[in-house]
Amino acid sequence: MPINRKMPLRKCIATGEMLPKKEMIRVVRTKEGEVTVDLTGKKSGRGAYVSKSEAAIKTAKEKNVFERQLEVEIPNQVYDDLYAIVRKEPTS
Numbered sequence: 001m002p003i004n005r006k007m008p009l010r011k012c013i014a015t016g017e018m019l020p021k022k023e024m025i026r027v028v029r030t031k032e033g034e035v036t037v038d039l040t041g042k043k044s045g046r047g048a049y050v051s052k053s054e055a056a057i058k059t060a061k062e063k064n065v066f067e068r069q070l071e072v073e074i075p076n077q078v079y080d081d082l083y084a085i086v087r088k089e090p091t092s
Contacts, residue, residue, distance in 0.1 A: 010049040013069050014060040017051065024049040025082060029070040037081045046070055050082065052089060057082045 008021040021041060028038040030045040038047060048069040050056050057079065060066055066074045 012051040012056055013048050013065045014050050014056040014063070019051060021049070023052055025052055025085060027066055027070070027074075027078060027082070029072050033072055035066075035070060035072060035074055035078055037078060037085065039085070052086050054083060054086055057086065 009018045010021050010024050010026075011018050012024065026038040026041050026043075026047045026049050027035060028043045028045040028047045029035050030043070036043070041047075046069075048066055050060050050066075061079050064074075066078070
């Protein structure tokens with residue numbers, strides 16, 4: 001395994017931080033306009049990343065950042081899913 005392989009970075013839409021892709025959660029809007037949480041990071045469609053923290057998700061929801069980024073209304077279920085994912089993850 002290469003030691004100096006670059007870690008892909010993504011920008012959190014809530015905090016503006018550049019973080020490794022593995023530390024982010026991707027939300028994707030498909031061509032059909034459906035919005036889902038993409039844990040694989042590989043679903044096709046327009047994606048936006050948010051940090052794995054409740055504070056970042058709360059900020060994104062309050063400021064409607066996902067709606068602006070993905071140009072579609074975000075169902076509350078998406079935010080519920082994000083919170084559930086963050087709460088399940090062990091904190092480092």
